[in-house]
Amino acid sequence: MQSSRISLARRNARIARYAIGVTAAAALAAFAAAARASHPGSHVRVRAGEAASSASSSARSTTGTYFGDDQYSIGPSGSATPQVQSGAS
Amino acid sequence: MNGFRAMGCEVALPFGAPLDPVRALFEARDRRFSRFHASSELNRVNSTSLGLTLVSEEFASMLAHGLDAARATDGLVTPCVGGALLSAGYDRDFALLPDDVGTVEPAVVPPASSISLLGRGLLRTEPVTLDLNGVVKGKTVDDALALVGSGWVCAGGDIAAADTVVVGLPGGDSVTLHAGGLATSSVARRRWLADGVPQHHLIDPRTGRPTTSPWLHFTVAASTCLRADVAAKAALLLGHEGPRWLDERGLAGRFVDHDGIVVVNAAWQGRAPLAAAA
Numbered sequence: 001m002q003s004s005r006i007s008l009a010r011r012n013a014r015i016a017r018y019a020i021g022v023t024a025a026a027a028l029a030a031f032a033a034a035a036r037a038s039h040p041g042s043h044v045r046v047r048a049g050e051a052a053s054s055a056s057s058s059a060r061s062t063t064g065t066y067f068g069d070d071q072y073s074i075g076p077s078g079s080a081t082p083q084v085q086s087g088a089s
Numbered sequence: 090m091n092g093f094r095a096m097g098c099e100v101a102l103p104f105g106a107p108l109d110p111v112r113a114l115f116e117a118r119d120r121r122f123s124r125f126h127a128s129s130e131l132n133r134v135n136s137t138s139l140g141l142t143l144v145s146e147e148f149a150s151m152l153a154h155g156l157d158a159a160r161a162t163d164g165l166v167t168p169c170v171g172g173a174l175l176s177a178g179y180d181r182d183f184a185l186l187p188d189d190v191g192t193v194e195p196a197v198v199p200p201a202s203s204i205s206l207l208g209r210g211l212l213r214t215e216p217v218t219l220d221l222n223g224v225v226k227g228k229t230v231d232d233a234l235a236l237v238g239s240g241w242v243c244a245g246g247d248i249a250a251a252d253t254v255v256v257g258l259p260g261g262d263s264v265t266l267h268a269g270g271l272a273t274s275s276v277a278r279r280r281w282l283a284d285g286v287p288q289h290h291l292i293d294p295r296t297g298r299p300t301t302s303p304w305l306h307f308t309v310a311a312s313t314c315l316r317a318d319v320a321a322k323a324a325l326l327l328g329h330e331g332p333r334w335l336d337e338r339g340l341a342g343r344f345v346d347h348d349g350i351v352v353v354n355a356a357w358q359g360r361a362p363l364a365a366a367a
Contacts (some may be wrong), residue, residue: 072269082257087273
C-alpha cells in the first residue's frame, strides 16, 4: 500500500512536470509567433558575389513603404557658406 | 550656432535654440544604448544573448526601429552586428583603441529574423549581440528636432531640418536642406588596424567584415534623419548598386569614391544638380 502511494505520487509528479513543460513550450511558441507577426525581422543570406543584385531585387518588392515618400526637400546652395558639415563623424 | 558633445560627436543647433533639453535627450539615449557604458541597458541585454529578455519600453521602441531598418534594407542595416563589431576589434570606445588590435576573425552575423519583439518582450532564437548604432543617432536627431519644434539639429553631420540649412558635403561642395533629413555614412573615419589590415565600423552583414565598398562617403536625403542614415548605410554597403537602389526609392544620394570622384544619382541631380552645387 505504502509503495503504491509512492508510485502514484511519482507518476503524478511526472505528469505535472510534463504538463508544465508542454505549457511552457506552447507559451514560448505562441510568444514567438505573436512577436514575429507584430515585428518580423528580415535577413539576407547570399554569397558575396551575388549579394548586391539579390538584395536589391528583394528589397524592391518589400520595402516600398519605409522609404517610399517624397517628404524632403533639397536644392542647390549657390555660394552660401555651409552652416554645418555632413560626414563629420 | 551652439552645441555640445555627445554620442562621440558634436551636436549643433542654431543660435537661440534651447540646448538643455536636447543635451538631456542625447545623454539619456547614450547612457541607455552605448556599448561603452558598462551600465547601459544595451550591455545588460547583451549580457545574455539568447532566449527571452524583458527590456524597457524605450529600448523596445528603438529595437523596433532597428528591425524596421533591417526589413527595409533586406537585412543590410541590422541590429545584429554587435558580435561582428567585437570580432573586428571594436570592443571599446574608439578613442581607447590601440593603433593595431592584432589578429581578428570575421563573425557570422545572425539574421534579424532570429529576433522577435512583442511589447517589452525580446526573444532571440539564436545568440545575438545587439548593436543599435545604426538607428540610435538618427532617431535621436529626429526626436531632438521634434523637441525644439523648429530650425534644425545636427549630430556628427547627420541632420534633421524643419527650416533651411546649408550643409557642407564631403569633397568640398554643399547643398541646401529645406526640410527632412540628410545623413552621410562614411568609412573614412573610425578606422583602425588589425594585424596591419585597415578596419572600420561599418560591417557588411553578408561577410561579417568591415565593408569593402567602392564608396568612401555616401550622403542621402530622406524624409527623416533616421531614414536618411539607414539608406546611406545600405547604399554604401550595396556598392555600385547603391545609387540605383536609392533612385528606386525616390531618395537623393551623393557619393564620393576612394579617389575623390563625386557622383550623384538621378534623384539628387534632379533636385541639386552637381554643376550648380559644386
